[in-house]
Amino acid sequence: MNYDLAIIGAGPGGYVAAIRARQLGMRVVLIEKDKAGGVCLNWGCIPTKSLIHRAHVFSQLKSTEAWGVRVDTSAFSYQHVHTESRNAAATLSRGVEGLLKKNQVEYLKGKASLKDGRTLILANGKTISAKHIIIATGSRSKSIAGFTIDEDTVLSSQGALSMTRLPQRIVILGAGAIGMEFAYIFSSFGVKVTVVEMAKEILPLEDTQMASFIKTHMSKKGITFATSTIARELKKGKNLSLLLESTYGKEKIVETDAVLVSVGRQPHIEDLGLEKLGVHTKQGCIVTDNYGKTSMDSVYAIGDVKSTAQLAHVASKEGEIAVEHIAGKKNIRIIDPDTIPSAIYCEPQLASFGPSEDALRKKTVKIKKFVFPYQALGKAVATSQTGGMIKLLCAEDTHEVIACHVVGYNATEVIHEVLLAKHSELLAEDLAGMIHAHPTISEAVMEAAKGMQEGAIHI
Amino acid sequence: MAEKLVMVALSPTMEEGVILAWNKKEGDTIVSGDVLCEVETDKTSMEYESNQEGVLLKILRPEGDSAQVGDAIGVIGKKGENITKFLQTISQEQEASVHEASLKDKQNDSMKTDIERKPDTDKLIKASPLARKIAVDKGVSLSNIKGSGPAGRITKKDVEATQQYAVKSVAGIDKDIPLESVRKIIAKRLSESKFNSPHYYVTLSVDMSRVLAARTEVNKSHDKKVGVNAFLIKMVAEALRKHPQVNASWRETFIRQFGSVDIGLAVDRGNGLITPVVRDCVSKGIVVIDKELKTLIEKAGENTLLPEEYSGATFTISNLGSFGIEEFTAIINPPGSAILAIGKTVFTPMCDEQRNVVVRPMMKMTLSSDHRVIDGVLAARFMTSLKAIMEDPIYVLL
Numbered sequence: 001m002n003y004d005l006a007i008i009g010a011g012p013g014g015y016v017a018a019i020r021a022r023q024l025g026m027r028v029v030l031i032e033k034d035k036a037g038g039v040c041l042n043w044g045c046i047p048t049k050s051l052i053h054r055a056h057v058f059s060q061l062k063s064t065e066a067w068g069v070r071v072d073t074s075a076f077s078y079q080h081v082h083t084e085s086r087n088a089a090a091t092l093s094r095g096v097e098g099l100l101k102k103n104q105v106e107y108l109k110g111k112a113s114l115k116d117g118r119t120l121i122l123a124n125g126k127t128i129s130a131k132h133i134i135i136a137t138g139s140r141s142k143s144i145a146g147f148t149i150d151e152d153t154v155l156s157s158q159g160a161l162s163m164t165r166l167p168q169r170i171v172i173l174g175a176g177a178i179g180m181e182f183a184y185i186f187s188s189f190g191v192k193v194t195v196v197e198m199a200k201e202i203l204p205l206e207d208t209q210m211a212s213f214i215k216t217h218m219s220k221k222g223i224t225f226a227t228s229t230i231a232r233e234l235k236k237g238k239n240l241s242l243l244l245e246s247t248y249g250k251e252k253i254v255e256t257d258a259v260l261v262s263v264g265r266q267p268h269i270e271d272l273g274l275e276k277l278g279v280h281t282k283q284g285c286i287v288t289d290n291y292g293k294t295s296m297d298s299v300y301a302i303g304d305v306k307s308t309a310q311l312a313h314v315a316s317k318e319g320e321i322a323v324e325h326i327a328g329k330k331n332i333r334i335i336d337p338d339t340i341p342s343a344i345y346c347e348p349q350l351a352s353f354g355p356s357e358d359a360l361r362k363k364t365v366k367i368k369k370f371v372f373p374y375q376a377l378g379k380a381v382a383t384s385q386t387g388g389m390i391k392l393l394c395a396e397d398t399h400e401v402i403a404c405h406v407v408g409y410n411a412t413e414v415i416h417e418v419l420l421a422k423h424s425e426l427l428a429e430d431l432a433g434m435i436h437a438h439p440t441i442s443e444a445v446m447e448a449a450k451g452m453q454e455g456a457i458h459i
Numbered sequence: 460m461a462e463k464l465v466m467v468a469l470s471p472t473m474e475e476g477v478i479l480a481w482n483k484k485e486g487d488t489i490v491s492g493d494v495l496c497e498v499e500t501d502k503t504s505m506e507y508e509s510n511q512e513g514v515l516l517k518i519l520r521p522e523g524d525s526a527q528v529g530d531a532i533g534v535i536g537k538k539g540e541n542i543t544k545f546l547q548t549i550s551q552e553q554e555a556s557v558h559e560a561s562l563k564d565k566q567n568d569s570m571k572t573d574i575e576r577k578p579d580t581d582k583l584i585k586a587s588p589l590a591r592k593i594a595v596d597k598g599v600s601l602s603n604i605k606g607s608g609p610a611g612r613i614t615k616k617d618v619e620a621t622q623q624y625a626v627k628s629v630a631g632i633d634k635d636i637p638l639e640s641v642r643k644i645i646a647k648r649l650s651e652s653k654f655n656s657p658h659y660y661v662t663l664s665v666d667m668s669r670v671l672a673a674r675t676e677v678n679k680s681h682d683k684k685v686g687v688n689a690f691l692i693k694m695v696a697e698a699l700r701k702h703p704q705v706n707a708s709w710r711e712t713f714i715r716q717f718g719s720v721d722i723g724l725a726v727d728r729g730n731g732l733i734t735p736v737v738r739d740c741v742s743k744g745i746v747v748i749d750k751e752l753k754t755l756i757e758k759a760g761e762n763t764l765l766p767e768e769y770s771g772a773t774f775t776i777s778n779l780g781s782f783g784i785e786e787f788t789a790i791i792n793p794p795g796s797a798i799l800a801i802g803k804t805v806f807t808p809m810c811d812e813q814r815n816v817v818v819r820p821m822m823k824m825t826l827s828s829d830h831r832v833i834d835g836v837l838a839a840r841f842m843t844s845l846k847a848i849m850e851d852p853i854y855v856l857l
Binding site for chain 2: 331333398399424426427429430
């Protein structure tokens with residue numbers, strides 16, 4: 001069979017690329033070894049959001065006691081919580097399959113590898129030829145020496161999402177977005193959580209002020225943090241026993257029932273036959289140009305297989321860009337890393353784009369900062385969501401939006417207005433001048449933007 | 460009772476003045492009419508004569524300081540009077556007015572940014588707000604920039620790329636020169652004239668043989684040599700007498716024909732241009748005109764021209780002949796409706812009536828006219844008359 005485009009992997013990169021290619025009139029085949037929607041939809045973003053939502057509802061139950069409502073949680077069953085998360089994933093995965101069908105994407109199940117720049121071999125020996133190939137095979141959890149993942153007591157995120165019963169105690173290795181979301185889920189359902197992070201701060205990619213705000217809140221929830229600390233050794237006996245060593249050389253042993261390894265993800269590219277074809281890789285990632293083209297003209301790569309930010313929304317965008325480039329579209333806007341939003345869904349939420357304040361201070365560009373706290377928002381006070389703030393960072397001279405960091409209720413939605421301003425080169429004046437509905441959390445955006453001029457009104 | 464001595468408007472357009480020198484010092488007795496100080500105004504320097512009497516108790520603005528019209532520059536009162544309280548009041552008033560002015564400035568500034576954000580010519584051009592701001596800050600026009608954003612929108616990157624190009628072509632560092640008040644006035648008046656009055660131009664060549672011969676003749680019998688400009692003024696006055704419609708002014712609802720021919724001559728004084736005016740040129744002879752002109756030019760050089768000596772020209776002459784300029788066009792100097800630009804007299808081979816080639820001293824002159832007042836035919840008639848007069852100056856006597 002001859003195609004214009006063959007895509008390996010039906011995650012948020014691959015399936016979006018396939019639909020976009022169909023919109024542009026290409027004959028497309030999409031090959032997936034597991035389930036449509038990839039890790040994001042089946043073992044990442046979506047099921048975790050389902051769990052986080054329920055964790056949030058569960059942890060809010062106590063708040064009704066103030067008005068005389070006591071909720072009986074004695075029949076609480078994590079198994080049912082888990083089932084709901086699987087249902088959400090299954091519903092959306094079927095949804096993706098439906099979209100592929102509707103768009104007439106040829107959808108094949110199975111493993112595929114590259115024979116040459118225009119030919120794929122399927123596991124059943126069949127070959128597929130296409131004018132272009134997109135590699136969108138994603139990533140898997142990284143493991144660390146001495147912590148072999150068995151998905152029984154030593155878990156990857158997929159193992160954690162497969163658990164139908166909660167452990168009493170868990171140690172989470174790595175305080176990135178994934179680690180912090182699981183810490184929130186587990187601790188909300190009453191698990192004793194210890195988070196171990198090698199860096200000085202949790203969420204090391206985020207603005208320090210925001211990260212430490214999250215840390216304070218999570219500590220209040222009862223989560224224990226061990227930063228500047230490395231997990232050295234794991235001993236399996238009746239219980240698990242973990243040897244932790246701080247960067248100052250101090251050692252400590254922690255007893256636990258389970259360990260979650262969330263120290264990052266690595267590209268899933270080993271069995272594609274890339275080396276044989278001479279497709280360039282660097283440190284385990286496929287090297288591409290800004291449009292996703294690899295060292296082979298007919299082969300593109302998108303998503304987690306590259307060294308760009310390992311986020312579903314980046315993969316989708318890269319998929320669209322690659323397809324448009326293949327289609328010969330002109331003036332394609334490439335991704336500016338400073339306009340990629342990051343979203344972490346524990347409560348309080350954290351959302352951001354652009355460099356941290358510390359990183360900006362090291363650059364030569366002169367920055368004006370304004371921080372507006374949620375306490376000064378009518379909506380936040382009325383709904384008891386005052387723990388949060390927005391930090392807006394603009395160029396001192398032009399008031400160009402450079403970066404924004406939001407922590408607190410609804411942060412992952414609120415960020416987009418500011419991001420649109422950055423993306424479209426609107427100025428702080430534009431954000432400040434627009435009427436925002438009252439009362440909303442979004443008013444914080446307007447207030448922070450006013451802070452760039454003569455000042456916010458409500459602080 | 461102590462009184463404020465305030466800066467007054469020493470010329471019709473003065474808003475602010477710099478005190479060049481105080482002629483009186485603290486403790487001096489002042490009689491009405493005494494010159495208190497010398498003030499540099501927008502056009503010239505003037506003497507400030509007091510219309511108050513008493514003892515100069517305090518000088519509030521030392522030499523070199525500037526003062527807005529209405530600002531207190533000193534205190535006058537009785538000898539030995541205690542003015543401590545009075546001075547406090549003055550300084551409070553001053554602060555209040557400075558605050559008011561800065562508020563006004565701020566308002567103006569914010570209005571300005573609003574306007575600058577969407578400059579007229581760039582209004583229909585698609586550009587991001589940031590790109591517009593950078594373009595305004597750097598003085599780059601958006602009209603020549605190709606946009607790379609969605610639907611061709613001009614982005615920051617596009618504007619900066621243009622700038623880099625502009626910067627590359629400059630070898631030195633740009634120098635920003637603060638505006639003197641003279642420069643501000645010139646800029647304001649001339650742009651008003653050029654933008655408001657529809658200018659058009661007619662040019663003629665004049666054979667200057669007879670004017671030059673006449674001048675040589677006149678100068679033989681005079682100790683002081685009569686300048687070419689005096690001849691030009693007289694002959695222009697004569698042409699204006701014949702065509703009074705040219706000696707007129709546009710007044711929006713009517714046209715005013717002036718009763719007197721008052722001719723201004725553009726004079727360079729190093730830091731800007733000024734036009735001293737010779738009044739009633741029709742009734743004056745060339746020698747008188749020359750004498751008056753010389754006094755005025757001298758005063759212009761010293762910055763001592765009085766407002767009535769440099770304003771209200773009904774017609775203006777600008778002569779760049781001595782700089783070797785052959786012909787040029789000038790901007791009309793209001794309230795007049797025409798200005799005559801005089802070029803260099805050049806010996807040029809010409810054809811005489813017998814079709815012989817002869818060498819003649821030829822001069823090109825160009826009349827800029829305000830079409831609202833002077834139609835083309837009128838300008839042509841005026842120029843033909845002027846040419847006839849210049850080529851046969853005896854006409855002046857007729």
